[in-house]
Every structure is written in structure tokens, then in C-alpha cells.
Amino acid sequence: MSEKSTPVRGVTRRQVLTSGAAAVVLTASGRASAVTIDGTPQWRPFDHNAADAVDPSQDWQFFTAEEAATVEAITERLIPADELSISGREAGCAIFIDRQLAGFFGTSERLYMQGPFVNGTPEQGDQSALIPRQRYRVGLAALDDYCRRQHQARFAELPGESQDEVLSGLERGEVPLEGIEAKEFFSLVHQNTMEGFFADPVYGGNRDMVSWRMIGFPGARYDYRDYIEKHNQKLDFEPLSIAGRSGWRTQG
Amino acid sequence: MPTKLPATDAVVVGLGWAGAIIANELVDEGLDVIGFERGPWRDTAKDFNIASVPDELRYNARQELMLRTAQNTCTMRNDVSQTALPMRSWGSFHPGNGTGGAGNHWAGITFRFQPEDFRLHSHLTERYGRQAVEAANLTLQDWGTDWEEMEPHYASFERVAGISGKAGNLNGTLQEGGNPFEGARSIEYPTPPLKQPYGPTLFAEAAREMGYHPFPVPSALVSEGYTNPLGVTMGPCTFCGFCTNYGCANYSKASAITTVLPALIRKPNFTAKTNCEVLRVTLDPSGTRATGIVYIDASGREWEQPAELVIVAAFTLENARLMLLSGVGEPYDPITQRGTTGRNYAYQTANSVQLFFDDKNFNPFIGAGAVGMGIDEFNNDNFDHTGLGFFGGGSIRVTPIGAAPIANRPVPPGTPTWGKEWKRATVDNYLSTMSIGCEASSYSQRGNYLSLDPNYSDRLGRPLLRMTFDFPENDLRMAQYCTDRVAEIARRMNPRQMVEKPMKGHWNSGPYQSSHVVGGFVMGSDPSVSSVNKYLQVWDVPNLFVVGASAFPQNPGYNPTGTVGALAYKAADAIRRLYLKHPGEMIA
Ligand SMILES: Cc1cc2nc3c(=O)[nH]c(=O)nc-3n(C[C@H](O)[C@H](O)[C@H](O)COP(=O)(O)OP(=O)(O)OC[C@H]3O[C@@H](n4cnc5c(N)ncnc54)[C@H](O)[C@@H]3O)c2cc1C
Ligand code: SF4
Numbered sequence: 001m002s003e004k005s006t007p008v009r010g011v012t013r014r015q016v017l018t019s020g021a022a023a024v025v026l027t028a029s030g031r032a033s034a035v036t037i038d039g040t041p042q043w044r045p046f047d048h049n050a051a052d053a054v055d056p057s058q059d060w061q062f063f064t065a066e067e068a069a070t071v072e073a074i075t076e077r078l079i080p081a082d083e084l085s086i087s088g089r090e091a092g093c094a095i096f097i098d099r100q101l102a103g104f105f106g107t108s109e110r111l112y113m114q115g116p117f118v119n120g121t122p123e124q125g126d127q128s129a130l131i132p133r134q135r136y137r138v139g140l141a142a143l144d145d146y147c148r149r150q151h152q153a154r155f156a157e158l159p160g161e162s163q164d165e166v167l168s169g170l171e172r173g174e175v176p177l178e179g180i181e182a183k184e185f186f187s188l189v190h191q192n193t194m195e196g197f198f199a200d201p202v203y204g205g206n207r208d209m210v211s212w213r214m215i216g217f218p219g220a221r222y223d224y225r226d227y228i229e230k231h232n233q234k235l236d237f238e239p240l241s242i243a244g245r246s247g248w249r250t251q252g
Numbered sequence: 253m254p255t256k257l258p259a260t261d262a263v264v265v266g267l268g269w270a271g272a273i274i275a276n277e278l279v280d281e282g283l284d285v286i287g288f289e290r291g292p293w294r295d296t297a298k299d300f301n302i303a304s305v306p307d308e309l310r311y312n313a314r315q316e317l318m319l320r321t322a323q324n325t326c327t328m329r330n331d332v333s334q335t336a337l338p339m340r341s342w343g344s345f346h347p348g349n350g351t352g353g354a355g356n357h358w359a360g361i362t363f364r365f366q367p368e369d370f371r372l373h374s375h376l377t378e379r380y381g382r383q384a385v386e387a388a389n390l391t392l393q394d395w396g397t398d399w400e401e402m403e404p405h406y407a408s409f410e411r412v413a414g415i416s417g418k419a420g421n422l423n424g425t426l427q428e429g430g431n432p433f434e435g436a437r438s439i440e441y442p443t444p445p446l447k448q449p450y451g452p453t454l455f456a457e458a459a460r461e462m463g464y465h466p467f468p469v470p471s472a473l474v475s476e477g478y479t480n481p482l483g484v485t486m487g488p489c490t491f492c493g494f495c496t497n498y499g500c501a502n503y504s505k506a507s508a509i510t511t512v513l514p515a516l517i518r519k520p521n522f523t524a525k526t527n528c529e530v531l532r533v534t535l536d537p538s539g540t541r542a543t544g545i546v547y548i549d550a551s552g553r554e555w556e557q558p559a560e561l562v563i564v565a566a567f568t569l570e571n572a573r574l575m576l577l578s579g580v581g582e583p584y585d586p587i588t589q590r591g592t593t594g595r596n597y598a599y600q601t602a603n604s605v606q607l608f609f610d611d612k613n614f615n616p617f618i619g620a621g622a623v624g625m626g627i628d629e630f631n632n633d634n635f636d637h638t639g640l641g642f643f644g645g646g647s648i649r650v651t652p653i654g655a656a657p658i659a660n661r662p663v664p665p666g667t668p669t670w671g672k673e674w675k676r677a678t679v680d681n682y683l684s685t686m687s688i689g690c691e692a693s694s695y696s697q698r699g700n701y702l703s704l705d706p707n708y709s710d711r712l713g714r715p716l717l718r719m720t721f722d723f724p725e726n727d728l729r730m731a732q733y734c735t736d737r738v739a740e741i742a743r744r745m746n747p748r749q750m751v752e753k754p755m756k757g758h759w760n761s762g763p764y765q766s767s768h769v770v771g772g773f774v775m776g777s778d779p780s781v782s783s784v785n786k787y788l789q790v791w792d793v794p795n796l797f798v799v800g801a802s803a804f805p806q807n808p809g810y811n812p813t814g815t816v817g818a819l820a821y822k823a824a825d826a827i828r829r830l831y832l833k834h835p836g837e838m839i840a
Contacts, residue, residue: 034549035293037524038516043298050304078670084679105314112321112340114708120337123330123760127337146635164671171669190670198657199309214675215682217617217657222307222501223490231450232613234683242307 008122037143041199051242054099054204062133063094066154067140071097071189073156077163078193085214086207088197096205097189097247106133139185142177143170187195202243212239254554260284262561263545265530265574268353269813270799270820271565272508273412275484277824280562281832284521286557288547290529291319291350294509300356300499311498317357318342322352323529326569326717327705327746329383330758332586334719338435338708344760345767346497347567351526353506354567354744354767355813359496359621359653360472361677362415362506363810364818366404367399367435368633372806376643388643388726390695391596393805394776397786399435402818405825407756409737409817413506414478414486417441446475446489451614451686452625455650458744464627469649470814472506493654495621505570505621510781525549531714532797533562542796549710560835561827564798565820571802572597572702572772573717580659580790581773581783584701585603586720592783593773594703595719596696597719598807600768601727601755603646603690603735607747608664613683614654624651630737631809632693642729646809648693648738657682664749664837688742691766692755693809697724702772731755737754768812770804775819775838785839787826789817799823 048240060068071094079088104110108131116197117129128137143166147155151162158166169175170186196205200211200220206212218237227235261283264275273286294300310316319325319342327336348354352595353441368375373392385392409415419440420430432556445468448456456466473489480486490503516522527550534543534556544558564571575593576583583589626649628634637643654660663677689793705718723731735754742750776782779791790796799820801812830838 005291019592034528034551037293037526038520038522040518043295049299049301051307079675080672082672082675084675108340110320110322112325112338114338116707118335118337119300119304121330121334121758123758123762124328124337125343125762126340140540159639167670193670195309195313195658198661199313200307202307203309211657215657215661215679217655218681220494221617222306222492222494224492225447225488227615228447228449228491228618228623229617231453233615234613235615242304 030166034147044209051200052103053202053243054095055244056095060098062106063098063101067136068094068098069142069156070140071092074165074167074189075103075193075196077160077167078195085210088193090176091207091210093193093196096199096203097192099204100192101133101136102200107131130180132188135180135185135188138179139189142179145178146175158222200243201241209239254556256556256558259544259558259560260286260558261494261800262563263288263557263559264513264563264565266353266546266564266566266570267351267508267513268291268348268522268565268567268639269355269508270816271353271563272351272512273409273817274563274565274799274824276512276521277821278518279516279522279826281562281828282521285523286559287522287524288528288530288545289351289524289526290323291526291773293524293526294350294352294356294499295479296499296503296510297502300501301513302501305494305498305501306494308494308658311357311494313658314654315342315346315497317350317497317499319347322711323349323653324570324710324716326719327708328721328761330718330722331699331721332720335707336705336720338716339761341481342645343762344765345769346355347569347767350508350511351524352509356499356509357497358507358767358813359651360505360623360701361811362410362413362470362472363647364434364814365808365810365837366433366632369808370395370398370402379633380637388695388699390643390724390806392695392728393596393774393776393781395786395805396782397775401786402822403435403438405818405821406814407437408821409814410439411442412480412482412511413472413817414442414474414480414511415470415472415506416443416446418445418468420467429467431497431628432465434632441470443447443475443478446471446473446620446623448625449491449623449652450612450617451652454745455688455741456625459627462741462744464629466625466627469622469624469626469651472813473504473620473622474506480511482512484511484514486510489623491618491620491623493617493619494651494656503739530574530579531712532564533564533574533580535578535580535793539579540663540792545671553662559824560795562796563823564796565578565800567768568772568800569702569717571798571800573704575773575783575798576704576717576839577714580793580796586699586701589698591810592779592781594701595781595783596771596774596805597702597721597769598694598696598771598804599721600694600807601646601692601723601731602765603692603731603738603755604687604753605735605738605742606685606687606753607661607742608681608749609684610748614652614686616652616660616683616686619652619654621653622651624649630734642726642733644693644695644727644730644809646690646730646734648688648690648734648741650688652686655682661790665751688738689790690738691809691811692731692734694770694807695724695726696771696806715763722756728755766811768801768807770801770807770812773798774805775803776805787830787838788823789826789831789838795835797823797827802812
């Protein structure tokens with residue numbers, strides 16, 4: 001059997017070669033660098049890879065002001081304000097979508113995006129070459145074009161009922177959009193709006209955990225051992241976000 | 253040209269369940285072992301911190317722990333007449349990446365297969381006759397092993413993982429409260445069954461009233477503090493409900509990183525190389541001896557690592573792809589049925605019945621990947637298939653995995669997808685809906701196979717794996733029959749409304765079904781229809797072992813990992829006991 005060389009304890013980052021090729025590989029595997037590990041791996045306490053929290057007070061990072069107004073209008077209709085909750089817009093869904101598009105989701109950088117891009121069978125899934133940023137940019141512009149042609153106004157300027165009609169038309173694929181399939185556009189906006197409304201508030205939507213309160217989801221709690229056998233009982237937990245809860249924050 | 257490194261005794265490709273187990277066994281035998289992992293090193297303390305893991309957007313919607321398709325994916329089509337297209341994001345299944353593999357974000361349901369499963373073709377032929385088996389138009393095969401050979405290795409896996417549950421058959425004696433259909437076990441489960449939420453309890457009551465035998469679903473989520481034989485300690489599951497598709501912050505979900513790697517990485521004759529993707533196995537000119545592997549590090553540089561022994565444990569898909577890329581075995585041809593590499597790819601047939609109630613509160617956010625109650629009366633060959641027109645069956649069970657609300661908002665069919673009415677229905681049904689699942693068998697057929705894609709390549713220009721798969725007629729009939737049985741139980745539970753969802757139509761790569769992709773490099777006793785022998789040793793390349801669910805010739809109505817773990821122990825045991833003493837073919 002082969003000779004064992006003296007093992008190096010802990011983690012050694014063997015940056016074996018820094019070449020142009022490195023950048024290409026790095027996009028595919030994130031911050032990766034080859035690591036050789038012998039013995040106890042090192043880590044620092046609280047070095048725990050936290051969520052990418054969003055600061056809602058900042059400006060739009062991806063949307064133009066016009067685009068943002070349209071997305072706010074859409075999220076206001078998809079999740080309307082009523083006795084159950086505030087609206088999707090008020091909960092921050094447009095901010096959520098903006099920040100998602102500004103990040104890795106918007107660029108599809110983690111996804112396989114090599115061609116050829118061919119429309120396949122329904123079983124073969126999404127084969128569009130458009131990344132989410134393009135889907136929004138193209139779709140929002142096309143939506144306003146359509147509304148101007150049909151209603152002589154931008155989507156955001158239409159009365160609520162007309163907006164609902166347009167949205168239903170998009171969902172059914174009956175509203176023609178230039179440059180993108182209506183259904184494809186609608187389903188992405190719908191998906192992202194719901195994500196924003198129901199995700200942890202650190203991502204900019206679901207302000208004050210409004211959706212969680214509405215349905216009775218306690219959020220980021222991590223221990224139900226005392227409750228699992230409380231069958232068929234309403235537990236009425238105050239929800240908790242991974243960023244804590246507003247009552248915990250000190251002023252100043 | 254890759255740079256050649258000094259030789260080592262053994263290399264292991266992939267540090268998920270199978271790779272970590274085998275590496276640890278070989279290290280204990282005194283071998284110098286290098287484990288290669290294409291993803292990062294993962295540790296509970298730094299990666300799965302309690303303050304950041306309960307994050308549905310990040311882990312479930314954005315698939316943080318899964319292999320990024322930019323790094324590697326596969327193409328799919330339903331039959332050979334179609335052009336396969338790439339799966340650009342994961343849908344139907346969720347491959348893992350990084351140490352722990354898919355085991356970090358798995359659910360943890362840990363069944364053993366039944367004794368008949370290992371000789372399925374022989375068993376069905378004996379019971380129903382050759383003609384009936386041929387009429388099913390399947391390519392069912394025996395595994396080349398049997399229950400007596402498998403049982404000790406199941407026990408080893410259960411001990412290392414601390415599996416919780418209740419034995420149904422201890423050394424041939426049936427046990428009250430366990431699964432009466434299981435094969436005779438040599439040990440009780442290492443930890444007792446988990447506490448049960450409301451949904452599984454209601455289901456079990458109804459099933460019992462109907463004369464069935466409900467049992468706690470065997471689970472890799474431990475129910476109490478447990479120290480495994482490697483000295484690694486786990487803590488009790490808290491039913492946090494961020495389990496399937498998430499890593500566990502409590503050291504409760506067994507995976508290679510919570511059970512094997514913490515001990516293994518401290519042993520001086522083991523080295524892990526992470527963010528290093530193995531590109532191929534190298535063979536000598538005769539093609540009958542593996543000389544090592546070639547890998548690419550994160551800077552893009554290629555290295556050759558020579559080794560005496562090569563173990564490939566890179567999950568079903570990459571096991572098959574690496575063998576195709578390395579020219580091991582002859583690629584399977586669905587027309588001539590010649591060749592074995594890629595043969596008998598199979599999946600799992602997912603069915604369910606959803607139940608909407610007015611008067612119940614399930615607190616569905618309390619859950620875990622593998623807590624629940626099940627019955628096995630309609631699984632595999634546990635019921636008489638005479639005249640039914642199909643073989644196989646499924647594990648029927650209620651396992652509430654948690655209900656984080658981006659993905660879990662059940663509403664009755666016909667509800668609008670947005671607006672006021674949608675919101676009302678979402679609120680009305682969130683707490684009061686449950687579902688009964690039926691995870692059913694997937695039997696191989698001639699046209700379902702794995703091969704290299706002629707059109708799409710990975711970031712390095714190497715062909716992607718191409719999956720050609722559709723549900724056999726046999727399995728669709730089975731799905732309908734079993735879902736009807738589930739519906740009978742559901743009806744007895746008296747919901748306001750119920751929705752039956754048997755698997756129908758073509759396999760769709762979009763909606764999640766299960767990550768139980770199996771076959772493609774199957775085990776058996778006949779080299780003309782199998783790739784590895786019962787020790788997971790590649791026919792004609794005796795120093796190469798390919799381990800994982802890739803070895804299943806077809807899939808019974810159970811989750812695969814208990815058997816993946818047992819096969820890993822089986823291969824390691826054969827290498828330790830037999831191969832190292834007499835390197836060469838263990839079965840001539
Ligand atoms: C969401 C989900 C739920 C599941 N639930 C269950 C369940 O309830 N019950 C059950 O039995 N099973 C379940 N499974 C399946 C289970 O995770 C797998 O069966 C199990 O992890 C297989 O172990 P493995 O060692 O074969 O592969 P993995 O655990 O995936 O490990 C393979 C490793 O190899 C690495 N690798 C791959 N290719 C290369 C390469 N070229 N070079 C270097 N490294 C490579 C991968 O990154 C990975 O770390 C589930 C899976 C998922 C994703
Ligand atoms: S449900 Fe249990 S095993 Fe699963 S992640 Fe939560 S604590 Fe861990």
C-alpha cells in the first residue's frame with residue numbers, strides 16, 4: 001500500500017493555479033475553491049451563512065420607476081387588500097421581486113442556460129432562453145403597450161376591474177404580448193408575487209409576517225416537541241421571522 | 253493533459269451516503285483513502301445554523317442545497333422518437349451536491365426492501381407463471397443476492413443512522429405495532445418511533461378499523477439522543493417542519509455529515525478533496541483494470557489520481573454518466589437490448605389523495621420529512637395480483653413534512669389562483685387539509701434507459717446524461733388500483749371533499765415526484781443483463797465498484813436509501829473480507 005505523507009491538519013486552501021479558466025468554473029459553482037481536508041475542519045462560531053437580507057428603504061435596484069409602478073399595480077390585484085390582510089403591494093411584494101431580479105435569480109446564473117433553445121413537449125419544461133430580468137423587462141413593456149392599444153392608458157393607470165380583466169387574459173394566454181408568451185410572463189409574476197407574500201420578511205415582502213398571521217403559520221420556529229401530540233387544537237403561535245420580530249428590535 | 257499525482261490505495265468518488273460509508277470502512281481496514289466531492293464541505297454547525305435554516309425561499313424555492321444545473325444537469329424525453337431537452341432547473345427530482353449529498357436535504361423515510369424484491373422476477377414467475385410475467389412487458393430482474401445476504405448490512409446502516417421505528421418481525425416472530433410485511437430483522441430499530449401528529453393518527457385509526465396494520469414509518473430522524481457505533485452523537489428531532497429540501501440544524505436527521513464524516517475526517521489515513529469534480533475513471537489499455545480517476549479542481553486544472561481501488565458513489569445519475577464517459581461496459585441499446593450501461597433505469601410512481609375537512613385542525617406546520625404512519629397491505633406483492641393486469645404496489649402513508657406556505661397552500665380544485673376568492677380559500681383550508689400518499693413501485697421496461705446526450709453538454713463540453721423514461725402501462729394500472737384503495741381509507745375518514753391523484757399520462761419533469769431515480773448500472777448474476785455483481789464489483793473490471801441506487805434493477809414501492817446504505821456496507825464488507833485478500837473477480 002502507498003506511503004502516507006504527513007497529513008496537514010485543518011483546512012488548506014490549495015489555490016493550485018489561478019488562471020483564466022478559474023472564472024468560468026467559479027460562476028458555475030459559486031464561491032468554490034478546491035479544498036483539501038485532513039483532520040478536524042475549521043469553522044468560526046457564528047460564521048453561519050446568513051440569509052441575504054433586504055433593506056426595503058433603498059431605491060429600486062432593478063426596476064425603473066415605471067416598471068415598479070406596474071409591478072406594484074399587479075401585486076395589488078393578485079393579492080388584494082381585504083378583511084383578511086393588506087395587499088401584496090403593501091406587504092412589499094414588488095420590493096421582493098425587484099431584489100430577487102437584482103440577485104442570482106434574475107440572471108439564471110445557477111441554471112443550465114446553454115442552447116440550443118428549442119420548444120419541447122409540456123413534459124420537458126421551461127426551455128426559454130430569456131432570463132427572469134428579460135422576462136420582466138420585455139413583459140412589462142409589452143403589457144403597457146397592450147394596455148395603451150386597448151385602453152389608451154398604462155396598466156397602472158387602469159381601474160381595478162380592467163386590470164383584473166387584463167390579468168385574467170394573461171393567465172389564460174389570451175392577451176397577446178410582444179416578445180414573450182403571455183402565460184409565461186403571467187406565471188413568473190404570479191410565482192414571484194406569491195413567493196414574496198409568503199417568504200420570510202427578510203426578503204422584502206410579507207411585511208410584519210402578515211401572510212403568516214393570516215393563515216396561522218408560525219414561521220421560523222424550530223421546536224414543536226411539546227405540541228405535536230396536541231391534536232386538533234388551535235395553537236395560536238405568534239409568528240417568528242429568521243430576523244426575529246419587530247417587537248424585539250430596540251429603537252435607535 | 254492532467255497532472256499525475258502520487259498513487260493512493262483507494263479513491264472514492266462522491267461523499268454522500270454511499271461514498272462516506274465505504275470510505276470509512278476502507279480507512280478502518282488501514283487503506284489510504286482520498287474522497288472526492290464536486291461540491292463544498294458541509295458541516296451542521298456552519299451551514300445549517302438554526303438562525304438561518306428555516307428559510308423556505310432559499311432552500312425550497314431557490315434550491316440552495318441542490319446541485320446547480322449550471323454545473324451539471326441531464327436531458328430528458330419520454331421516448332426514443334423525441335429529442336431530449338435539458339432540465340434547466342430541477343423539478344421532478346432534486347440531486348444533491350457537497351459532502352452529505354442528497355442525504356442532507358432528504359426526507360429520511362428509511363425502509364428495507366422485502367425479501368421477495370431481491371428475486372422479483374423469480375418470485376413473480378413462481379407465483380403467477382411465466383406467461384403472466386411476460387405479458388406485463390417489463391424487464392424485471394433478480395438482484396443476484398438474497399435476504400440472508402442483505403439483512404446484516406441493513407442492520408449496520410440502521411445502527412449508524414440511528415433509525416427510529418418499531419420492528420414488525422424480529423427474527424421471524426411478528427411484533428405488535430410494527431410492519432407485519434417486513435422481512436425478518438435481526439435487531440429492533442436503534443431508536444423508538446417518533447411521536448405522531450394528528451393526520452397520521454387519524455389515518456392509522458381508519459386503517460385499523462378496516463383491518464389493516466398501520467405502523468410508524470421508519471425514519472432517519474432520531475427520536476432521542478443517540479450515539480452511533482462510530483461515536484457520533486445525534487439529538488432528537490423537534491418536528492420543525494423545515495426538513496425535506498433543507499439541512500437539519502439539530503443533528504437529528506441522519507446523513508453522512510451527521511453520522512459518518514465527523515468520525516471519518518478525523519482519521520489520519522483519510523483525505524477529502526472538495527469542490528473537485530471527477531471527470532472519468534481511467535482504465536489500463538486492456539480495459540479490465542481501473543488505474544484511478546481524473547478530476548478538475550475549482551481553478552479549472554485537471555489532475556490524475558492513480559489508485560489501486562476505485563469506488564464510484566456519485567448518485568444514480570452521475571454513476572451511470574461516469575461509466576458511459578469512461579467507456580465502462582457497453583452502452584445499452586433499447587432497440588437490440590444489447591449492452592448494459594444505462595439499462596433498466598426506473599423511478600418511483602407517486603400517487604396521493606388529498607382530504608379537505610371543515611372541523612379539523614392539523615397544525616400542518618408541525619412535521620418532519622419522515623414522521624407518520626403507513627400500511628403495506630397494497631405494496632409490492634403483498635396482495636394477490638391474479639387477474640389484476642399489473643404487478644407491483646405502493647407504500648400508503650401519511651407523512652406531514654411541514655407546511656411552509658410558498659409551496660404548501662392547498663385549495664380545492666377550481667379555486668382561482670389569485671384575488672379575493674383565492675385568499676379566502678387559502679385561509680379556510682390551510683390548517684384543515686391533509687393528504688395520504690402512496691409511493692409506489694416503478695418497474696423497468698425496455699425503452700427506459702440512460703445514455704449520453706448527443707446535443708447538450710456540460711460547462712466543460714462533456715455530454716450531459718440523457719434520460720429516456722415514461723411510465724410503463726403496468727405502473728399506470730397499478731397507480732390507479734392503489735389510489736382507489738387509498739381513497740377507500742380516505743372516505744372512511746369522512747372529509748368534506750377529497751381529490752384522488754393517481755399517476756397518469758406521461759412522466760413530466762416539472763412537478764416534484766421523488767428523487768428516487770434508480771438503475772442504469774444494475775446488479776445481478778448474469779453479466780449480459782447486469783453491470784455489477786452482488787458485491788457491486790464491475791464485471792470484468794474487478795478493482796472498480798459502483799455503488800448506489802444505480803444498482804437497483806427495478807424499484808419496489810419503497811424509498812431507496814435504506815437499501816443504498818445496505819449495499820454500501822455490503823460492498824465494503826466484500827472488499828474487506830474477500831477482495832483485499834485476493835484482489836480479482838469475486839464471482840467468476
Ligand atoms: C428531497 C429529497 C428527499 C428524499 N427523501 C428520501 C426518503 O425519504 N427516503 C429515502 O430512502 N431516500 C430519500 N431521498 C433519496 C436519498 O437522498 C438518496 O437515495 C441518497 O442520498 C443516495 O445516496 P448516494 O450516496 O447514492 O448519493 P448522494 O447522497 O447524492 O451522494 C453522492 C455524492 O456524490 C457527489 N458527486 C456526484 N458526482 C460527482 C463527481 N463527478 N465528482 C465528485 N463528486 C460527485 C455529489 O455531489 C454527492 O455529494 C431523497 C432525496 C431528496 C433529494
Ligand atoms: S424535522 Fe426534525 S430532522 Fe427534520 S430538520 Fe427539523 S429537527 Fe431536523
